[in-house]
Amino acid sequence: MSDRKADHDFVRTCKSVATRQSLYVEKLQNHPGAASLDLTQVGSGDEVRVRHLACSPTTCQRLREMGFCENALVTKIRGGADLVCWVCGTRVALSARLAKQILVEHVDGKS
Amino acid sequence: MSQDSPKRWIAVVGNPNAGKSTLFNALTGLRQRVGNYPGVTVEKHTGTAFTLHGEAIELIDLPGMYSMAARSPDEEIAVKVLRGESAGLPKPDAVLCVVDASNLERNLFLVTQVMELGLPVLVALNMVDVAEARGIRLHPDQLSEKLGVSFIPTQAHRGKGLVELRAALGQRLLKPGPRQWTMPPPLAVAVGQIASAWRQSEPSELRAEGKALELLAGSNVGPDGARKLATAWRERFRKEAYDWSASVVHARYEYVRKLLGEAGIGSGKLGGTWTDWIDAVVLHPVAGWTVLVGMMLALFVSIFSIAGYPMGWIDDAFVWIGGVMQGALPAGLFRDLLIDGILAGVGGVVIFLPQILILFFFLGLLEDSGYLARAAFLLDRVMHRVGLSGKSFIPLLSSYACAIPGIMATRTVEDPKDRLTTILVAPLMSCSARIPVYTTLLAAAVPVALVPVWGKAAAMLGLYVLGTGTAFILAWLFRKKLLGGGSPPLILELPPYRMPSFQTVSLRMWERAILFLRRAGTVILALSIVLWFLSSFPNTSDDPTEKLAGSFAGQMGHWLEPILRPLGFDWRIGIGLVASLAAREVFVSTMSIVYHVGGEEEGLVTAMRSATWPDGALIYTPLTCLALLVFYVYALQCLSTVAVAKRETGGWKWPVFMLLYMTGLAYLAAWLVQVVGRGLGFS
Structure with missing residues (x-):
């Protein structure tokens, strides 16, 4: 495979990933269903799946390292x-304004 | 390993609160501080441990970290040691990862990063009892087989698994195999190219992939070619809006989840535990605050009621010693030095040891039970309003014991402005050295017999609330007007509760008692001798009051009196204020020397209550005592705090600012107390 083709493939993959990410955020923001929830809107005792983190890069990274990464299950x-x-087997305290930036969906699909 | 071989250095790493220091203590026999909240260890410590075959190895206990991407000063310390960049320590020969068995998913995330350092790794599967109690079935053999490093089950707090761990440490530890998690496609291309450039410059580099990831993350260590490529890739990812670091975290977690699934290890059940039941009360918006205030009140009631008995015994002991000296020694300078200098100075402070021990008993219970993180959670709303996060509350609460460990504990605070603000206000939290001053002045202000225990406890609580409230107001002022920026969001791990360890709490009290007595036997003893000399010479009169007034200390006090007079303080209080610049509790020992009362607490209070101005008016009126109490709530009378603030902020600018603003605030507040008090008709 030539360098030029590898380069082309790489850009295509990057763009594909980035597009998927931005489309997903758009869907989360506009869709009236379950996926548009943030963590503050979920009832106590509910289990949800993290879909997207909408905070600053540093905070996002710390959240991910503590287990709040995309697809993680959170109760x-x-x-x-x-x-x-x-x-991830521990209790983690979050301020409400941070929880608002964690977009989630119910694992059983209920809204 | 032969006897002549150099010692091996092994770094002890892991997530916060995984039990690293407990294991380190168990292996080395040392007594590093432990507790049940994240961020107890903020400094590196070394100690010698022995393998089963008697080989001595040096263990390095490191602060906890969630990942190799350090975000706070304590995490930076750990990462630097692991990379061999820490001054005064060699690069570790191996790593002992301590993982919390009840929380394997997140703990193994860090292990996958440590494995990429290229060092031999051994994993201590700690707290297996907690994991089993939560219904988690552990399979260490399967984990060892799948991850390629040895897993040794341990219960560090009970000393279980240590023999196996010592045996494993004595064997030749294996370096982890190649990376097992799958790198996402766009990133794999970049890492491949950077690693290849690295190998071209340094063909012997075995962990070029791991170093390529470090370069992408912003490290500057590496060959020119690799560094330039990393910069170019970073820029390209930014332009393409590709969050490569998120994809790495995601890929690692996917791998860990798959690994745990294959090994048949679940994450345990949630609910129905003691922790859930206690949290339902202590985290409740109303009940939680009631519990917090109730505990603080119980602390202060204990300080005045329970501590009264041992304080009385110490008081009696010093009176007896003074009497023996009085009878046994001939009158003269030497007897004066022993009774009026050393016994008065040292005895006047030692008497408060029981109160300080009670404070540390309560703090030990809070720290070891797991409640401290809950208090931080509860206070996050208040802290947020003043521009700090709840995480800053843990260093502030530690400052109730002493501002020095409190300021050092700010290393766990990630945001630099948040950390600086916390350092600047930490000395406003009333530390244990203020207890002797508060107790003496409260007793001087109101006759002891007239005030019930709860009244004194409430007054003491009021002084603590005054310091804490002012710290919050000033934090808001510094954050909004001086440093700028918003308050960082709270992300804090809440550990499960556990029964406080009698050994841990009593060890903390013992260490504090030794520290307090050592201070009394060194700094306070030396200052007492100096002060006795300054208050005894030149000897201008046989009358004790005139003799003191004419002494060096008296002259200095008279020189200060015009500055202190607006606060209602006379020249003798001036001597106490200057002498206690080094340490607050020296005020009490100084006043004991100034009033020639030996080591008796009651004697000092009586002398202070009968002290008068030249016109016959009482000096220690309730209003003046209140002004003096307020002065000591705010004044930075502690040179050690200034020194540690200089070290933690990296210069003199902020410690000098701290000294100036606290002294100015103390003066202004004491003056306001006098002005407002007199305006309201008090004298």
């Missing part, structure tokens, strides 16, 4: 001004 233990979630 909200306690709501209110700040939240407590169960993720």
Whole structure:
């Protein structure tokens, strides 16, 4: 495979991934269904799947490292001004304004 | 390994609160501080451990970290040691990863990163009892087979698994095999090219892939060609809006989940545990605050009620020693030095040891039970309003014990402005050194018999609330007006509760007692001797009051009096304020020397209550005592705090600012107390 073709393939893959990401965010923001929820809107005791993180890159990275990565299962233990979630076998406290930036969907598809 | 071989250095790493320091203590016999909240260890510590065959190895206990991408100063320390970039320490020969068996998914995420360092790795599967209690079935053999590194089950706090761990450490540890997680396609191309460029410059480099990822993450260490390629790829990813770091985290977690699934290890059940039941109360918006305030009140009631008995015994002991000295020694300078200098100075402070131990007993319970992180959670809303995150509350709460560990604990705070603000306000939290001052002045302000225990406890709580409230207000001011920026969001791990360890709590109290007594036997003893000399010479009169007034200390006090008079303080208080610049508790020992009361607490309070101005008016009126209390709530009378603030902020600018603003605030607040008090008709 020539370098030129490899380069072309790479750009295509990148664009494909980036497009998928942006389309997904758009879908999350516009779709009235289950996928448009953020973590504050979920009831206590509900299990949800993380679909997208919409915070600053540094915060996103720390959230991912602590288990809140895309597709991870999270159970909200306690709501209110700040939240407590169960993720990767531990309880993690999050401020509500951060929880608003974690977009999720119910695992059983309920809204 | 032969006797002549150099010692092997093994780094102990893992997620926060995985039990690293507990395991380190168990292996080395040392007593590093442990606790049940993330961020107890903020500094590297070394200690010697022995393998089963008697080989000595050097263990390096490191602060906890969630990943190799350091985001706070404590994590930076750990990463630098692992990369061999830490001054004064060699690059580790191997890594002992301590993982929390009840939380394997996230802990193994870090292990996959550590394995890419190219060092031999051994994994201590710690807290297996907690995992089993949560219904998690562990299969260490399968984990070892699949990950290619040895897993040793341990319960560090009970000393279980240590024999197996020592045996494993004595064997030749294997380097991990090649990467097993699948790199996402766009990134694989970049990493392949950068790693290839690295190998062209350094053909012997075995972990070029891992280093290529580090270069992409922003590291500057590597051959020119590889570095330029990494910069170009980073730029390209940015233009293409491709979040490569997210895809790496995702790929690692996918791999770990698959691995755990194949090994038949679940994540345990949620709910129905003690932790859930206790959290339902202590995290409740109303009940939680009631519990917090109730605990603080219980602490202060204990300080005045329970501590009263041992304080009385110490008081009696010093009175007896003074009496023996008085009878046994001939009158003269030497007897004066022993009774009026050393016994008064040291005894006046040592008497408060029981109160300080009670404070540390309560703090130990909070730290070891897991409640501390809950208090931070509860206070996050308040902290957010003043521009800080709840995470800053843990260093602030530590400052109730002493501002020095409190300031060091700010290393866990990721945001630099958040950290600086926390450092600047931490000394406003009333530390244990203020207890002797508060107790003495409260007793001088109101006759002891007239105030019930709960009244004194409430007054003490009020002083703590005053310091804490002012710290929050100033944090808001510094954050909004001086440093700028918004408050960072709270992300904090809440550990499961556990029964506080009697050994851990009593060890903390013991260490504090030794530190306090050592300080009394060194700094306070030395200052007492100096102060006795300054208050005894030149000897201008036989009358004790005139003699003190004419002494060097008296002259200095008189020189200060015009500055202190608006606050209601006389020249003798001035001597106490200057002497306690080094450490707050020296105020009490100084006043004991100034009023010639030996080591008796009651004697000092009586002397202070009867002290008068030249016109016969009482000096220690309730209003003046209140002004003096407020002064000590705010003043930075601690040179050690200034020194540690200089080290943590990297220069003199902020410690000098801290000293100036706290001294100015103390003066202004004490003056306001006098002005407002007199305006309201108090004297």
